[in-house]
Amino acid sequence: MTRKQQRNGKRRAAPALTWVLLAAATAAALTVGACALWLPDRAPSVLGAPSMVESAPASVQEYSGTQQVNVVPTVSGNRELLGNASGTVTENWTGGELRSGTRAYQVNDRTVVALHTATPLYRDLKVGDKGEDVRSLNDELGRLGYDSVPQSAEYNWNTGNGWRQLMVDSGNSNGVAPEDMDMRLSDTMWIPEDVVNVRDWTAVQGSAVQAGAPLGTVPGGLVKLAIRNGSPSEKERTLTVFDVAAPLPAGSTEITDAGLLAQIAATEGYQGKTPEERAAGMDAQLTLNQTIQTLRVPAGAVFGTDGASACIATGTTQAPETVPVRIITSELGASLVQAEHMDANDVHDVLIGPTLATLRCG
Structure with a gap:
């Protein structure tokens, strides 16, 4: 075989080897893909089943009862003064x-x-x-x-x-x-x-x-201020209207003291409102005279609600302890409660979740 023939043979062998390598790589890729299709799916560890949260922290909070309220006035008409002597x-x-x-x-x-x-x-x-x-x-x-x-x-x-x-x-x-x-x-x-x-x-x-x-006329004036949809409290409170502080006895939701009403009626805030604006209600602030100690718990920890009465549970899911409470107020996903027969400082955690559905309140 001449040298020319040997060179031509080498040229023909090189493409053949290239095609063999490409065919082998393609076959391997197809085999891996087929195996991947038939393998069972596995979820990433971060997407696994979450653990059940069964308790949440509780904390002691002093509650002043400060809240914005709307007060509605009662205004009397002019009244005549009649004499009895001639x-x-x-x-x-x-x-x-x-x-x-x-x-x-x-x-x-x-x-x-x-x-x-x-x-x-x-x-x-x-x-x-x-x-x-x-x-x-x-x-x-x-x-x-x-x-x-x-x-x-x-x-x-x-x-x-x-x-x-x-x-x-x-x-x-x-x-x-x-x-x-x-x-x-x-x-x-x-x-x-x-x-x-x-x-x-x-x-x-x-x-x-x-x-x-x-003999004369008593001009119509402010005779009462009542908190719109107000709920009476067992505690003494103060209702502040246009910077005039009026005491509210326990169980009361309105101001009827003539002297205090006269002070309120004389303020620039009251005088600056039209009769229609007054009738629609005026802003006021309601505050407890003395703060009370409450327990702050997640809203979901309160169950068996009946008016202001309810329960929370302490302990563990295996040995829960039901604690009767009185609901003071609710705010931002939390409830402020007063525990009966238990010091609030002794409660650090409360139960939440499905366990509460198995408990009885009252």
């Missing part, structure tokens, strides 16, 4: 204000006393008389510091003695005559609150007045 006004002490138990004016030299009673007085009264007007008179005499039997619907000796004392103080009596124990309606003028502002007063000195005729 004659000539010989003296007048009424300026722009009248207070219960004080002198208002004088008719035929006899003093007329302004008096606020829950039930307006409408008749003369003497020892032995009974009725709701008598009960109201007893209550007001007691509030003013005179002898009486508060809450009693009978005009007894104490009531008469208290009335006699008031008439002596007003200048109508020296207190020695037996009839001084009797109440004369003409000596009184009913006012709708303990203290009222008066407009258009006509019983000036020298004028003639008639029983039953209007």
